[in-house]
Every structure is written in structure tokens, then in C-alpha cells.
Amino acid sequence: xxxxxxxxxxxxxxxxxxxxxxxxxxxxxxxxxxxxxxxxxxxxxxxxxxxxxxxxxxxxxxxxxxxxxxxxxxxxxxxxxxxxxxxxxxxxxxxxxxxxxxxxxxxxxxxxxxxxxxxxxxxxxxxxxxxxxxxxxxxxxxxxxxxxxxxxxxxxxxxxxxxxxxxxxxxxxxxxxxxxxxxxxxxxxxxxxxxxxxxxxxxxxxxxxxxxxxxxxxxxxxxxxxxxxxxxxxxxxxxxxxxxxxxxxxxxxxxxxxxxxxxxxxxxxxxxxxxxxxxxxxxxxxxxxxxxxxxxxxxxxxxxxxxxxxxxxxxxxxxxxxxxxxxxxxxxxxxxxxxxxxxxxxxxxxxxxxxxxx
Numbered sequence: 001x002x003x004x005x006x007x008x009x010x011x012x013x014x015x016x017x018x019x020x021x022x023x024x025x026x027x028x029x030x031x032x033x034x035x036x037x038x039x040x041x042x043x044x045x046x047x048x049x050x051x052x053x054x055x056x057x058x059x060x061x062x063x064x065x066x067x068x069x070x071x072x073x074x075x076x077x078x079x080x081x082x083x084x085x086x087x088x089x090x091x092x093x094x095x096x097x098x099x100x101x102x103x104x105x106x107x108x109x110x111x112x113x114x115x116x117x118x119x120x121x122x123x124x125x126x127x128x129x130x131x132x133x134x135x136x137x138x139x140x141x142x143x144x145x146x147x148x149x150x151x152x153x154x155x156x157x158x159x160x161x162x163x164x165x166x167x168x169x170x171x172x173x174x175x176x177x178x179x180x181x182x183x184x185x186x187x188x189x190x191x192x193x194x195x196x197x198x199x200x201x202x203x204x205x206x207x208x209x210x211x212x213x214x215x216x217x218x219x220x221x222x223x224x225x226x227x228x229x230x231x232x233x234x235x236x237x238x239x240x241x242x243x244x245x246x247x248x249x250x251x252x253x254x255x256x257x258x259x260x261x262x263x264x265x266x267x268x269x270x271x272x273x274x275x276x277x278x279x280x281x282x283x284x285x286x287x288x289x290x291x292x293x294x295x296x297x298x299x300x301x302x303x304x305x306x307x308x309x310x311x312x313x314x315x316x317x318x319x320x321x322x323x324x325x326x327x328x329x330x331x332x333x334x335x336x337x338x339x340x341x342x343x344x345x346x347x348x349x350x351x352x353x354x355x356x357x358x
């Protein structure tokens with residue numbers, strides 16, 4: 001009697017908040033999992049192999065895809081031009097190509113489901129539409145998949161995803177807002193955003209939903225919003241964070257906050273909207289129910305505690321951190337700055353430039 005062939009899945013850039021959980025779930029389910037990473041990694045699980053390389057490198061990507069896969073899950077962030085060049089290679093390398101899009105493609109809607117209008121289709125902001133900003137790029141790439149001759153794609157759209165070391169507050173990652181909070185500084189937030197509803201999903205739950213779509217013929221040529229339906233105001237999220245560590249919020253205008261962050265789009269065309277998600281399609285496709293997903297308050301508490309225990313990540317940019325600290329009224333001295341992850345003299349110079357010059 002012949003042996004059953006092991007199913008093979010490739011995760012491109014799959015080491016983040018979703019990919020790390022997905023790797024474990026798929027390996028547990030018997031998949032042979034290969035994960036690309038720009039850094040050296042290893043695994044004690046015989047079903048998991050890490051391959052060092054950057055999937056944006058055409059030579060590395062071509063060689064990796066040429067091995068042939070049952071499923072390719074794409075966590076990479078592509079420009080639309082780059083994705084147009086690799087689309088056919090990605091689709092041709094596997095039986096199912098899973099494209100990680102984002103709920104940010106959607107325009108402002110009372111409740112968002114898979115058929116809600118997208119910013120790309122309804123926005124009248126010519127300046128915004130002239131960019132390839134993340135939400136627009138993802139929508140354009142969705143369209144490229146739909147326009148392809150193949151139908152072996154599945155589009156998935158997570159909402160905000162949190163996990164250990166990844167805890168967002170408005171548009172700030174925890175390397176920024178936790179650095180300010182732990183230094184005793186006020187964290188600047190737009191007044192209007194605090195009243196807005198947000199949907200945040202634990203990375204392990206997103207991975208669980210993905211794991212049940214992967215390998216499913218019924219998921220081909222379909223799109224799914226992979227998230228919880230739980231939502232809270234950003235003010236409520238602040239209170240969850242403040243239940244574990246004390247910090248003040250400096251209420252600021254949206255214009256001042258956009259200046260500090262260096263780009264207006266994510267705040268203006270996402271966080272300034274109420275983001276209430278309808279996840280009924282993905283629940284029906286995966287056989288899950290909302291009760292199977294992690295409670296938002298409980299999940300955030302665990303993720304904050306784990307992040308504080310393991311150490312907060314480096315801020316996304318030291319100059320940006322300086323601008324945010326200036327907006328909140330804080331200042332990090334050289335001794336305290338030297339204790340930050342990836343601290344350097346050049347980094348401190350950038351922080352001071354942001355803090356004093358903007």
C-alpha cells in the first residue's frame with residue numbers, strides 16, 4: 001500500500017505575528033512547512049525548515065518557487081509594480097496561492113464585510129490615489145489576482161493583528177508608545193481617534209483561520225476578512241493597556257499627530273474610521289465560531305505582559321520617536337536612551353533632531 005504524500009507549503013516572510021503561529025499549526029497538522037526569512041533561523045520541528053533569503057530578490061524567489069508547492073502563503077509587502085512582475089510566477093508555483101491583503105483596503109462603512117466599498121474605488125482624494133500607499137497597493141494587487149488567467153488564489157484580509165512584541169496604539173507600534181510610557185512620558189493620540197471603534201485580533205487566531213483555508217478547494221477564487229468581530233474604542237484599548245502600566249495620554253489634533261508620524265494616510269484613511277468587522281464568511285468557511293476566538297481584553301493583557309517580560313522592540317524610527325515625544329512633551333536623556341534596543345550615537349542624534357527640529 002503506497003504512502004500518502006506529505007503536503008508542502010511555503011510561507012514567504014512568515015516569521016511575524018501571524019506567520020510564526022501559522023507555522024506551528026501547519027506543522028502540527030502534518031504539513032511540510034518551509035519559511036523564508038532574511039535572518040538565520042532554525043527549528044527543532046522536523047516538519048519546519050527555514051530558508052534564509054529575501055523574497056524580494058528575483059533570483060532567490062525564482063529558485064525557491066521552482067521547487068513546486070501545494071500552497072504558497074505570501075506575507076511579503078510588495079509595490080504594485082513589483083507584484084505585477086511576480087504575480088504569474090507566484091500563481092504558477094502552486095495549487096493555491098494565499099495573498100495577505102488587509103482590511104485597510106476598505107473605505108468608511110458602518111459594518112465591513114467582503115463586499116464593502118474599497119478606498120481605491122470610491123476615494124476622491126487625487127493626491128492619495130496618486131500614491132501606492134499600503135491600502136491602495138493591496139487593493140490594486142487584489143485586482144491583479146482577479147484579472148489573472150488562473151483562479152488558484154485566495155485573498156485574506158486581517159484587521160489589526162496583535163501578539164507579543166506587536167501591540168498597536170493608533171498607528172504607533174509598541175516600540176514607540178511603550179518606550180514613551182515606560183519613560184513616564186505622555187503618549188500623544190488624536191482626540192478624534194480615541195472615540196473610534198477598532199477591531200484587533202490575536203495573531204494566533206488569524207493563523208487558526210488561515211490554517212483552515214489553506215488546502216481548501218472551496219477557498220479558491222474567494223476572499224475572506226480573517227479577524228474577530230469584537231471591537232472596542234481606542235479609548236477602551238488605552239484603558240486595557242493602562243491596567244498594566246501607568247501612563248498619561250496627551251490629546252492632540254489629527255494634523256499634529258500626522259506630522260509627528262510622518263505620513264497622514266494610515267491615520268486619515270483607517271484609524272479615523274470606525275472599523276467594525278463582519279467575519280461571518282470566514283467563520284462559515286472554517287467551521288469556527290466567535291467563541292473560539294480570543295477575547296480582546298484578555299488577549300491584549302497577555303500580549304502586553306509577555307512583551308514587557310521579553311523586552312520591547314526597537315522603535316520604528318528614532319527621528320519619528322523624537323517627534324512623537326516632542327508632541328507628548330517628553331524627553332529621553334542620553335543615559336536612558338542608551339538602554340533602548342538598538343541604541344546608538346547616530347540614533348540619539350536622530351531622536352534629538354526629531355525632538356527639536358521635527
